[in-house]
Amino acid sequence: xxxxxxxxxxSAQQTTTVPGIGQFRAxxxxxxxxxxxxxxxxxxxxxSSQMPQAVIDCLVRYQKTQHANIxxxxxxxxxxxxxxxxxxRCKLQNFIGAREDRExxxxxxxxxxxxxVMHGYGRKFIQRGDEIILSELEHHSNIVPWQxxxxxxxxxxxxxxxxxxxxxxxxxxxxxxxxxxxxxxxxHVSNALGSINPIKRMIAIAHQHxxxxxxxxxxxxxxxxIDVQDLDCDFxxxxxxxxxxxxxxxxxxxxxxxxxxxxxxxGGGDMIASVSFEKTTYNEIPYKFEAGTPPIxxxxxxxxxxxxxxxxxLDAIADxxxxxxxxASEQIRMIPGVKIIGDCPxxxxxxxxxxxxxxxxxxxxxxxxxxxAVRTGHHCAQPIMQRFNVAATSRASFSFYNTKKEIDALVAxxxxxxxxxxx
Numbered sequence: 289x290x291x292x293x294x295x296x297x298x299s300a301q302q303t304t305t306v307p308g309i310g311q312f313r314a315x316x317x318x319x320x321x322x323x324x325x326x327x328x329x330x331x332x333x334x335x336s337s338q339m340p341q342a343v344i345d346c347l348v349r350y351q352k353t354q355h356a357n358i359x360x361x362x363x364x365x366x367x368x369x370x371x372x373x374x375x376x377r378c379k380l381q382n383f384i385g386a387r388e389d390r391e392x393x394x395x396x397x398x399x400x401x402x403x404x405v406m407h408g409y410g411r412k413f414i415q416r417g418d419e420i421i422l423s424e425l426e427h428h429s430n431i432v433p434w435q436x437x438x439x440x441x442x443x444x445x446x447x448x449x450x451x452x453x454x455x456x457x458x459x460x461x462x463x464x465x466x467x468x469x470x471x472x473x474x475x476h477v478s479n480a481l482g483s484i485n486p487i488k489r490m491i492a493i494a495h496q497h498x499x500x501x502x503x504x505x506x507x508x509x510x511x512x513x514i515d516v517q518d519l520d521c522d523f524x525x526x527x528x529x530x531x532x533x534x535x536x537x538x539x540x541x542x543x544x545x546x547x548x549x550x551x552x553x554x555g556g557g558d559m560i561a562s563v564s565f566e567k568t569t570y571n572e573i574p575y576k577f578e579a580g581t582p583p584i585x586x587x588x589x590x591x592x593x594x595x596x597x598x599x600x601x602l603d604a605i606a607d608x609x610x611x612x613x614x615x616a617s618e619q620i621r622m623i624p625g626v627k628i629i630g631d632c633p634x635x636x637x638x639x640x641x642x643x644x645x646x647x648x649x650x651x652x653x654x655x656x657x658x659x660x661a662v663r664t665g666h667h668c669a670q671p672i673m674q675r676f677n678v679a680a681t682s683r684a685s686f687s688f689y690n691t692k693k694e695i696d697a698l699v700a701x702x703x704x705x706x707x708x709x710x711x
Contacts, residue, residue, distance in 0.1 A: 311602060313689045315340040326659035329694045330557075332437040334479055334638050334685035335506060337390065338527045339593070343532060346592035350585045357587075359558055359575070362366040362406030373584055376591030379573075380539050382588070383594050384524065385435075385515040388693050393540045393574040394587050398506040399542035401525035402473070404577060406433040407504050408550035410471065416442035418470040421494075423448040424675055425458055425485065428668040430504045434473060439527055443470075450675065454481040454630025461490060465497045476508035480669040482613075482638030484508070488519050495520065500546065503607040506530055506538075510687070511609060511636040516541050528586065533593035537586035541705045547573045554579040606689045612686045616695045619706040623702055629676050637686035643702065646709050650682040654705045655682075660698055 313319060316338045321328050330338060350372070350665055355367035359375050374389075381389040395401045410433075416419070420434050424447055432592060438445050446469075448461035472494045487503055496500045500522035505514060509526035516524050523546070527538035542550075546661050552559055552570055556579035561569040570576045597605070616639055620626055624646040652664035663683040666673045673679060 305701065311576075312340075313691070315342065315596075316689055317341060317344075321687065323659035323661075323679050324657060328659075329660045329690075331686060331690065331694070331698060332661045332663045332683040333510075333603060333690075334683065335483075335532070337510060337532050337687050338689070339534070339589075340532055340596055342596050343534070343589050343592045343620065346568060347534065347585055347589045350536045350588050354588075355585070357581055359659040361580045365711065367586050369584055370587075372588045372591075373582070376587045377590045379454060379594045383514070384541055385517050386508075386541055387517065388544060390573050391541055391544050391546070393542065393577045394582055395525075395538050395540050395577075396583070397527040397529070397538035398504060401523075402430055402504065404540055404553045404695055405523050405525075405542070406437050406551075407553040408577070409491070409500070410434070410437045410442070410479075410538070410545065412471055412551050414438075414441050414443050414551075416445075418443045418660055419446050419464075419466070419468045420444070420446060421446050421461070421464050421469060421473055421499075423458060423485070424450045424463070425481070425483060426473070426669070427504060428670070430475060430502075431475050431671070434471075448474075450483075452631040453633045454483040454672075455476065455634070456485050456490075457482070457528070458486060459491060462493050465493070465499070469494075469497055469499050472499055473504070474501065475504040475506075477505075477511070477636050478630070478669070478672070479507045479638075480667040481640055482507075482628055482635035482670045483632050483639070484512070484634045484636060487521070487632075491519055491521050499702075507636065507638075508632050509538050510597075511602075511606055512652070513606070522546055528590040528593055531593055532596055534583075534586040534589040536583050536668050537590050539590075539606070547577070550577075552576055552579070558581045567633055579630075591611065600688065608688050609686055612695065613639070613692060614694065615636040615692050616684065616686065616698070619699045620702070621696060623706075625706060629678065630672075630682050638683060639685075640681040640683045642681055643706065646705060648682040649710075651682045651702070651705050653700070654708060655701045658697070658701045660701050661685070662698075 318338050354368050356369045358370040377392050378389050381392050446464045491501045502523040503521045504528040505524050510531040525540040529535040551622040561571050629640045648664040665680050
């Protein structure tokens with residue numbers, strides 16, 4: 289399939305080579321809806337991206353022709369569902385470059401994956417006085433579980449700082465390591481700012497101290513090519529719903545020897561080898577961590593989303609989204625009274641901004657009246673808001689199905705919001 293198309297963009301009327309806008313935008317039926325009789329301009333992709341028709345069709349096909357429980361029966365539908373479910377696992381293995389498919393565990397999403405590691409690894413190996421390193425860029429889901437563990441175990445959290453551009457200070461991070469450091473948990477990309485952390489370097493620093501590293505990849509996997517072997521991370525987590533897939537499904541990658549050393553997070557069916565009232569023995573990985581009936585349709589849909597993204601190409605997606613980011617940043621910087629928060633050079637297509645004298649919730653409400661969907665609030669990243677001394681921001685986040693014309697509409701919308709409050 290041809291993945292490069294020519295688009296005449298926005299008011300500038302520039303001709304730009306972009307990945308598939310002419311054909312791939314049409315794959316998303318939700319983009320055709322109207323909001324108050326105005327075209328939907330969906331710029332909240334960092335929260336959840338939209339699903340293409342190919343993924344929707346996959347979900348419907350499963351429900352109509354494949355639905356059954358997996359791993360538990362020998363009949364036709366169960367065998368078919370099991371094959372599709374495990375095929376999705378293999379697609380994700382290949383997508384992230386894992387050595388083995390058993391290193392890929394299906395979870396309900398990034399938050400569930402992080403909690404699995406906290407319970408399965410942290411509660412087994414973290415002791416009183418031990419230290420866990422996080423960063424100021426973390427989402428609450430990569431802060432709160434470790435705080436819970438620290439409180440329970442008598443461990444301590446240490447935090448790597450960032451600068452005014454939203455970049456993590458690697459030298460300061462390195463200074464946090466000592467003989468008590470037992471674990472590191474870092475975001476690959478900040479959900480609030482879009483900053484891309486130099487995680488390969490940071491993982492190497494941790495490994496010099498024999499400390500395992502978990503990477504929250506929820507915001508990276510939709511935009512960047514991930515190779516867990518090249519990164520040498522010990523754990524990597526991300527969710528389907530930010531990368532054209534269904535909600536309620538994600539994965540945890542873990543190095544096999546670490547997963548084998550961990551205790552199960554949840555008990556129940558399919559995570560056991562044998563059960564008696566005297567003793568239970570656990571199943572092999574990954575099944576040891578997949579108790580109960582999983583979200584089978586969602587997992588298969590996740591596999592379809594991976595197929596779809598790989599058909600376009602992650603490099604092509606990254607290039608085009610970077611083009612959108614540069615264009616949007618330039619246009620928003622030109623608006624008096626608007627400030628971009630976390631304006632570092634190495635980031636994905638996320639722009640958080642504040643407008644002088646106007647609360648972000650009012651910004652979001654008025655933009656919605658123009659059909660423009662942005663996220664407002666603290667973005668489940670209150671420490672970042674505190675770092676920049678703001679209560680909240682408005683966040684526009686772009687995907688490969690967005691256009692420069694939509695960015696022009698966002699800029700016009702911001703100016704209209706300012707006019708309302710100037711009256």
